[in-house]
Amino acid sequence: MDLTACTNWFCAKKNEKVPNATTDCQTVVTSGPGPSPGSSNSCDDVIPPQKNCFRLVMLGSARVGKTCLVSRFLGGKFHESYTPTIEDFHRKLYRIRGEIYQLDILDTSGNHPFPAMRRLSFLTGDLFVIVFSMDSRETFEEAIRLREQILETKINAGASSNSGGLTRKKTLPRVPMILAGNKCDKEMKTVTAEEAQLYCDTQDSGCAFVETSAKKNVKVDEVFYQLFVVANLPQEMAPNHHKRVSANFGAPCPLPPSGPSHHSKKYTLSVKRRLSDACGVVTPNVRRPSIRTDLMIMRTKTCSVGDTNSNPSNSPLSWRRIESNCSMQ
Incomplete structure (x- = not known):
């Protein structure tokens, strides 16, 4: 698989206006990590701002329990039967202290049949959970390789x-x-x-280890709680730190209307009251963004980095380098 054809649309062409990283990229991200264009379950008061949209990517070898952890996280369920995952996409919306947050979850295949797609998931991901099995050393070694590949991919994209x-x-x-x-x-x-x-102690502060069991539901909440802590996201996004709201298929607004706030300073609320005010819902009819949209997200994120150096990332050469990072070796 080659992403060359998929990426030609955003490469700068001769005599074509070059997009501006500070304006066009902001427009792009609205249609990227925001609510999917095909979703019918959004309304004005549940559209999250760009800064509150994040993508979580689940990675790891086959049969280590990635999908089981996602099922526990989203609905507290566990399925005994095993079905190989090709790629699953989920979205969860939160209302936390009056703000809307969006968490997209990309559950990837452990067999990585499409290396280009895997590389693209490295580039578009904001948070990562790398799963391995405590009874398989090979999966632990693969988890270490995955971390190194993610960092190397991010480094190369930033350098380009x-x-x-x-x-x-x-x-x-x-x-x-x-x-x-x-x-x-x-x-x-x-x-x-x-x-x-x-x-993990030898790595940076963004890396942590949690021993868990999806089957016995041991420290599953801790996995995601620690992830949100190292990512500086609200702790209320963890499974046991907010009220779960059920959404009906096709409902116009998955989150309930926000109640009037009687507190001028949100930080004066007690921890118990803050958690009681947080709620989250899994959107039932969300669609996985297209490859084109993922490439737009990738461009937006690299634009935001390149903008600190007088926008050199708009050059066709640098984008061809990023494209080559996504292509199959």
Whole structure:
């Protein structure tokens, strides 16, 4: 699979107006990480601002429990039967202290049959949960490789966006990431919690380890709570920190209307009251954004980085480099 044909649409052409990173990219992101164009369950008061839209990517080897963790996170359910995941997309909306947040969850395949799509998920992801099985050393080693690949992909994209053809020193990005050691209920373990924790201790502050079990529902909430902590997101986004709201298929507004606030300063609220005011709902009829939209998101994020260096990222050369990072090697 090659993304060349998919990316030609946004490459700058001869005699064509070059988009501005500070204006056009903001327009792009509204149709990207915001509510899907095909969704019918949005209304004006539940459209999140751009700054509150995030994408969480679930990664890991096959059969380690990625989809089971997502099912626990979204609905507290666990399915005994195993069905290989090609790619699943979910969206959850929150109302937290009067603000709307959107979390898109991309549950990827453990077999990664399309390397280009996998590379694109690295580029468009904001938060990552890398799952491995505590009874399989191979999956732990794969989790470490995935972390390194994510960081390298982010570095290369940033370098291509910033340099404008010049060689610059690569800086290590801080990417919020949780290494989730699933199946901790297994008796025979080939990876110890101490070993996984030691690895995370050698990384930056954006990396943390949580030992969990989707089957026994052990510390599943902690996986996502810690992820939101290292990402500096509201703690109320964790499963047990907000009220779950059920949404009917086709409902115009998935979140209930916000009540009037009687507090001028939100930080004067007690923790108990703050959590009681937070609610979240899984949108029932959301569609996975297209590849074109993902490329727009990728461009927006790299534009925001390149804008600090006088917009050199608008050059056709730098975008061809980013495109090559997504192509199959």
